[in-house]
Amino acid sequence: MLDRTAATSWVLGRAAATIVASLYCRLRFRNPYAASEVNTTTATRPRRIAHLDMDAFYASVELLRYPQLKGLPVVIGGGRRREDDLLGKLRVAHPEQEWSSAHLHQIPLDFFPRLAGYTGRGVITTATYAARQFGIGSAVGLMKAAKLCPQAILLPVDFDQYRHYSRRFKAIITDIAPLMEDRGVDEVYIDFTDVPGGQREAGRVLARLLQKSIFEDTGLTCSVGVAPNKLLAKMASEFNKPNGISIVLEDDLKTKIWPLACRKINGIGPKAEAKLKSHGIETIGQLAARDQQWLMDHFGERSGAWLHAASHGQDERPVVTTSEPVNMSRETTFESDLHAVRDRAELGAIFTRLCEQVAGDLQRKGYVGKTIGIKLRFDDFQIVTRDQTIGYFTSDAQEIRRFAGQCLKRAPLQKRLRLLGVRVGALLKAEDAKAGNEDAARAALPAHEPTGQLF
Ligand code: DCP
Numbered sequence: 402m403l404d405r406t407a408a409t410s411w412v413l414g415r416a417a418a419t420i421v422a423s424l425y426c427r428l429r430f431r432n433p434y435a436a437s438e439v440n441t442t443t444a445t446r447p448r449r450i451a452h453l454d455m456d457a458f459y460a461s462v463e464l465l466r467y468p469q470l471k472g473l474p475v476v477i478g479g480g481r482r483r484e485d486d487l488l489g490k491l492r493v494a495h496p497e498q499e500w501s502s503a504h505l506h507q508i509p510l511d512f513f514p515r516l517a518g519y520t521g522r523g524v525i526t527t528a529t530y531a532a533r534q535f536g537i538g539s540a541v542g543l544m545k546a547a548k549l550c551p552q553a554i555l556l557p558v559d560f561d562q563y564r565h566y567s568r569r570f571k572a573i574i575t576d577i578a579p580l581m582e583d584r585g586v587d588e589v590y591i592d593f594t595d596v597p598g599g600q601r602e603a604g605r606v607l608a609r610l611l612q613k614s615i616f617e618d619t620g621l622t623c624s625v626g627v628a629p630n631k632l633l634a635k636m637a638s639e640f641n642k643p644n645g646i647s648i649v650l651e652d653d654l655k656t657k658i659w660p661l662a663c664r665k666i667n668g669i670g671p672k673a674e675a676k677l678k679s680h681g682i683e684t685i686g687q688l689a690a691r692d693q694q695w696l697m698d699h700f701g702e703r704s705g706a707w708l709h710a711a712s713h714g715q716d717e718r719p720v721v722t723t724s725e726p727v728n729m730s731r732e733t734t735f736e737s738d739l740h741a742v743r744d745r746a747e748l749g750a751i752f753t754r755l756c757e758q759v760a761g762d763l764q765r766k767g768y769v770g771k772t773i774g775i776k777l778r779f780d781d782f783q784i785v786t787r788d789q790t791i792g793y794f795t796s797d798a799q800e801i802r803r804f805a806g807q808c809l810k811r812a813p814l815q816k817r818l819r820l821l822g823v824r825v826g827a828l829l830k831a832e833d834a835k836a837g838n839e840d841a842a843r844a845a846l847p848a849h850e851p852t853g854q855l856f
Pocket residue numbers: 403405454455456457458459460525526527528539540586587642643
């Protein structure tokens with residue numbers, strides 16, 4: 402994951418559990434196609450898998466709050482939202498008027514901070530499409546962005562709000578199409594195959610219904626790709642962004658997929674891309690033209706076979722609808738590096754807040770855990786983790802703070818710190834822990850992540 406400076410991100414470790422690809426259709430009143438198609442036989446239906454990804458997600462959520470910014474270059478990053486930042490300014494400028502959060506949409510444009518003159522090392526989490534025209538977007542440094550588009554408006558991040566809308570749009574989807582795989586804050590896979598209406602126009606009709614339902618409920622737009630499998634659907638959802646739908650059929654492989662850069666395959670990262678390039682392979686078509694054995698010889702048996710299959714658009718992975726978290730963590734990258742001794746008070750406060758946040762996540766989701774760990778990243782980017790397993794399950798902030806504090810004592814703290822994280826693993830549903838069903842519950846949960854692989 403990329404650094405999100407001064408932004409606390411949460412990482413929910415997940416392990417796939419049950420695969421639900423059942424053939425029955427569920428009647429959902431929100432889906433107008435449900436009644437007419439529920440009895441159709443399923444045996445001959447081709448697999449239709451959708452990937453749905455929200456457009457400029459964090460920025461779009463901010464624009465719900467500040468609709469006066471629509472169409473303008475806006476970037477999100479640089480710090481956490483403090484309630485009433487802008488309202489405070491407004492109250493000073495116009496004390497004759499009452500200002501409350503009901504007036505956010507009335508804040509004049511010149512009250513919003515601009516990128517111009519930004520100093521610091523924050524990075525952009527996302528940018529509106531108007532801002533992207535200036536070459537700025539996710540992971541670009543704010544100082545660099547300030548040079549490219551000084552007039553862009555800079556807004557801080559508000560994860561609580563993004564999580565709220567994330568839950569909302571996913572609830573709308575499962576109401577219509579229940580086989581949904583959660584892939585993070587703004588993206589999901591959906592199995593359209595047996596959903597009433599899911600085969601119409603190869604999935605376009607259902608995709609349109611989802612877009613419309615999400616927009617009507619939240620005011621947010623998304624893009625959808627529908628294809629025979631997850632691999633192709635993921636690529637397709639990017640074809641017509643924002644607010645677009647793309648349909649990929651098996652026959653479209655040569656025309657729509659092979660001209661793309663190998664990097665567009667989800668799973669080919671910068672390292673694999675560089676290696677492929679060193680062999681003269683730039684496009685997916687060029688990859689497909691290589692012999693499978695040649696790929697296996699050069700990339701290993703497993704990766705070679707996977708590269709071959711992926712380049713031919715083959716992917717059998719099912720849509721996984723249920724998953725259990727194996728750990729929950731919160732981490733934060735500091736605005737400027739902190740030293741364990743010299744910045745003890747500030748670090749202590751941040752540490753306590755992280756513990757409280759993890760505890761809050763656990764309690765909200767109904768989990769307890771008994772492995773408590775910390776993660777540190779130093780100014781030279783070295784990462785150190787420490788953890789310990791205690792004799793009981795907890796989701797209590799003070800307990801987590803106590804054991805995380807003991808972990809911290811075991812870490813080398815000479816160098817300045819860039820990042821601090823707190824994690825609770827070996828999770829169990831709180832009710833199972835309470836009922837003493839530990840063994841039974843453990844058997845039902847996936848195996849734990851290997852130790853040492855924190856975060
Ligand atoms: N995000 C982030 N840092 C990154 C990439 C993304 O914090 N380097 C956050 C902000 C995004 C959200 O995750 O809003 C979703 O990521 P996407 O890659 O889907 O980007 P967007 O939804 O912002 O834009 P797009 O319309 O391209 O999907």
